Amino acid sequence: MGAHNKQSLAVVTLSAIGVVYGDIGTSPLYTLRECLAGDWGIGVSQASVFGFLSLIFWLLTTVVSIKYLIFVLRADDAGEGGILTLMSLAGRNLDSRFMTLVVLMGLIGGSFFYGDGVITPAISVMSAIEGLEIVAPSLDTYIVPLSIAILTLLFVIQRKGTGSIGKLFAPVMMIWFLTLAVLGARSIIDYPQVLQALNPYWAFNFFVKYKLISFFALGAAVLSVTGAEALYADMGHFSCKAIRIAWFVVVLPSLLLNYFGQGALLLQHPETIKNPFFLLAPEWALIPLLLLSAFATVIASQAVISGVFSLTRHAVRLGYLPPMRIIYTSDMESGQIYIPAINWMLYFAVLVVIASFKSSSNLAAAYGIVVTGTMALTSVLFCIVAAKNWHWNRWAVSLLLALLLLIDIPLFSANLIKIFAGGWLPICIGAAFLIVMTTWRSERFNVIRRLSEHGNSLQAMIASLEKNPPVRVPGTAVYLSRVVNVIPTALLHNMKHNKVLHERVVLLTIRTEDVPYVANVQRVTIEQLSPSFWQVVARYGWRETPNMEGIFHRCAVEGLNCRMMETSFFMSHEALIVGPRPWLLRLRGKLFLALARNALRSPDLFEVPPNRVIELGTQMDI
Incomplete structure (x- = not known):
């Protein structure tokens, strides 16, 4: 048993190397080059090289090893991580007056991740292909076309799923990290004095010597810890x-x-x-290293794209994005998903970025703002969870927050100067997704509130129908209702226009709970409201997908037998019109209408056979 556990842990650890560390593992391709050859003109000297190496060492130690590995990974929700998970955890024991602020921080962090999801594939793949300049300088004109071709192939194969491809990730990344170690060790043996940079004195000396420039140069050093959020998101x-x-x-x-x-x-x-990365290798190893780098950066890009898919599913299930088609590419792993709309949106954004910036050095100027911003938000939300959920000592939490922000805020501030050099791009991408998420959430809430305002009592209506029943037809009718104890709009319209009622009526509400998974024994709650009316509430976690067959199976276990081919599903369809509003709110309403028109319809979302669905429409001003 012990040997089996050890083997399992070894396999899982190897897999983690292939998925979790792809982004941060490809940072050596460009980080030190950007630190010394960037826009600051610091150049190569003992003080600058030792200073940056010391900064990189202590950033990896404090940000990744201590902050994320020791502290942040503790904040999981049934094993799940990520900024939206942290937002959910932080809001569970918080006063309602602070809830809006926590949700806003979580949504901003989630929106920033979309910006990161565009920049990371572009800078990673381009930095690898730029090794062509070392192998054959005359081939530098092919860097952009080759980068586009590789990324096009990567986005095209997303629909095939990463199950079979993923089996290659771990061995390739293991070879990659061993190659990094061997190349570095060879050079250190030739010049062991470089190990002096482990001393934090060189980091302090760097700030003393280069003064204001050293502060802004932190924006380059932070490239060494990009990808740290993946540790938490992929846990x-x-x-x-x-x-x-x-x-x-x-x-x-x-x-x-x-x-x-x-x-x-x-x-x-x-x-x-x-x-300096490619020139670490002997001349005979340049082409194999170039190929290995390309594989490693594709894997890093794949990990980020998969992270964006997971974040999107989370946002959809929590009601911050409209329902969209989510394809599960594995029967064994629920995390392997493909979202066509997001995939192609990312692809075209990446193409624009590569065509516009043309080199990894230019892209480095756009990198860092959203990453460091998310790091700072993670620190705040984590400390809220530690204080409110785990009841840690408030003074200890305050001290921890101060220490974390003492690192995060300077890193974020140092990157702000990049806004005009390209940093505006990920910020604009994040802002666009933030507007979409807040618009969908608030406008959808208003629509649901309007639909629930008809004022009729469900219990009174059921009592009236039981006392003076209309014409009854055989079979079961399921009316989807967004809110419990409210008359479904489809039921009102059916009674008004058709004036008939099925022998058995089920009012079904599907809820997304603020947890990743719901146990099967808690999946369905059934209440009989009258001899022919039943109220069913089906609960799902945000990592689960509602399925009508599964709901019917649980209902049968609980004593309510329903057969799919003997059931009619009545659903309401609202034709929305934007009413008189101020111009800004009118634009917001137009955006909501566009999102609603392209959202996945309920029959497709809940996997209801199309021939069993009856949609009854109504027009509504919003």
Whole structure:
């Protein structure tokens, strides 16, 4: 049994290396180059190289090893992580007056992740393909077309699922990290003095020597920790123990060896600043390294794209995005999903980014703002969870928050100067998704409130129908109702126009609970309201997809037998019209109408056979 557990942990740890650490694992391709050859003109010297290496070492230690690995990974919801999960946890024991602020922070963090999802694939793949300049300088004109071709292939195969492809992720990334370690170690052996940069003195000396420039140069050093949020977002696929073991045993040592190896190379040969990563390798290994880098960056991009899919599903199930088609590409792993609308939206955004910025150095200027912004929001939300949910000592939590923000706020502030150099792009992408999420949530709530305002009592209506029944027809009618104890709009219209009622009427409400999963024994609650009326409430977690066959199965277990082919589903369809509003709210209403027209319809969302559905429409001003 012990041997089996060890083997399982080893397999899970290897898988974590392939999925969780793809983004941060490809940062050595461009980070040190951007630190020293960026817009600041710091150049290669012992003070600058040692200073940046010391900053990178302590950022990896404090941000990743301590903040995320030790603290943030504790905040899981049934094993699930991510900024929206943290938002949900933070809001459970919070006063309602602070709830809006917590939701806003969570939505801003989630929106920022969409910006990251556009930049990461572009900068990762381009930085790998730029190795062509070292192999054959004459091929530099092919960097952009090759990057576009590789990413096009990546987005096209998303619909096939990552199950079979994912089996290659772990071995390839393991080879990648071992290659990072070997290349770095070779260079460190030639110049071991570079290890002096482990001393935090060099980080402080860097700030003293370069003064104001050193503060803004933090915006380049932060490239070394981009991808840290993936540790938390992907924890639902792996155990915390596996993620921690993978980091401390494989990933962190490999990254440090490579960064310090690049530093040693630069101090001996300053001219290698044009691409210190590839120039670490002997000439015979350049082409294999180029191919391995391309594979590694594709895997890093895949991990980010999958993270965007997971975030979108979470937002849809919590009601912050309209229902959309979600395809499950694996029968075994619920996390392997494909969302066509988001996939192609990301693809076209990535194409525009690559065609506009044309190099990874230019993209680096756009990178960092949304990442550091999400890090700061994560710190605040985590400390709220620690204080309110876990009842940690308030003084200890306040001290922890101060220490975390002491790192996050300078990193975010240092990146703000990038806004005019390209940082506006991920911010605009995040702002667009934030507007969409807040618009859908608030306008949909208003529509549901309007539909529930007809004032008739459900109990009174049922009593009246039982006392003076209309014409009864055989079979079961299911009326979907968004709110319990409210007369479904479809029922009102059916009685008004058809003046008939089925022998058995089920009022069905499907709820998304603020948890990832709901146990099957808690799935369905049934209440008999009268001899022929039943109220059914089906509960699902935000990682689950409602399924009408599954609901009927649980109803049968609870004593209410329904057969799909003997049941008619009555659903309401609202034809919405934007009424008189101020111009800004009118634009918001138009956006909501566009989202509603393109949202997945209820029969498709709940997997109801189309030939069993009857839709009754109504027109409504919003």
